[in-house]
């Protein structure tokens with residue numbers, strides 16, 4: 001499950017390591033970031049650099 005690469009929500013491109021991305025998510029209600037990875041997996045949506053540039 002966790003090996004799955006995140007994809008850009010706009011163009012569907014796989015996010016590459018080291019690539020700058022825009023991240024949209026709700027801030028966790030629970031305290032701390034202990035479960036941030038699981039949370040990101042559920043809640044985060046990435047936008048790749050190219051799409052983020054063209055959006056703004």
Ligand SMILES: [Zn+2]
Nearest residue numbers: 008011048051
């Ligand atoms: Zn994109």
